[in-house]
Amino acid sequence: MHELSVTQSVLDIALANAGARKIKQVNLVIGQFSSIVDDSVQFYWDMITKGTPAQGSLLHFERIAGEMTCRRCGHVFHPTDETFDCPSCSSPLVKISKGEEFQVDSIDVE
């Protein structure tokens, strides 16, 4: 899967912002509609951080649930993987309002 290149990008961003300081933790914000497997990122993380200021650091995943907003009645809901229809008025006219996040939010350094 694409987790190796994603993990490399996370490390590049973390190192660029850490300066010479040692990185303790990297805080990620990942929405439900951004596909990424935590365990696999952590696995690559331990491998590629060896010998860098991020060696031994932790990855923290903040998951944002997918959220849709009905364009007809304004109802906000979490879609299932079977239908995106508004559970309040059944309208199929909805838009994604949360869940596309794919960010390095912050790093903890010492």
Add this chain to the structure above:
Amino acid sequence: MTTRIPIVENILSANDRIADRNRVLLDEKGVYSINIMASPGAGKTSFILKTLEALKGRLKLGVIEGDLATSIDAEKAMAAGLPAVQINTGGGCHLDAVMLADALPALPLSDLDLVLVENVGNLVCPANFQIGTHLNVLIASIPEGDDKPYKYPGMYRGVQVLIINKTDLMPYVTFNMSYFIKGVEALNPDVTIFPVSCKSGEGMDAWADWLTEKVRAGNQG
């Protein structure tokens, strides 16, 4: 003591910057480009071959091959008189912007109208990685089932064109077209949809005409 440094940067921002550079290069050369993505078995290879056939004589075409598993052989494309480049993804699951940046100079861009990029066959990864093409195209197919937009929202979200292939199988497969389209349009209200059958050729003209218009308009602007 631990200090928190706020960053708030998109994880793939470096990739996206390179993608932007690819698009600038293509624009400078007056070349339009499309990125063709699909799940395995959607009929990507035959769709691309049919597209090349339909556009031959109308547009000057080049091909970039990113899919080792099901690709139209780069040599086959070259034998048909088309300049082609094969990208070795090293078993990777998607093309990224750097791979395209490396491949583009191998094509005679100044002589081309359209570059067609065949991405790796997979419904999860390619959607995350912009490569710098003007148009992202997804091929879905009837036998894959009508629930795909609900299962792979990211992929359906990131494309401008959706090809629904194998429409000749509609009578034989349970596929609720309106349920499928409803899921697609919730995620992506602006998407342009072309139902086609690579087998019978149905719908291919409409797609080829639309793309030709798009390329000509793009190259003028």
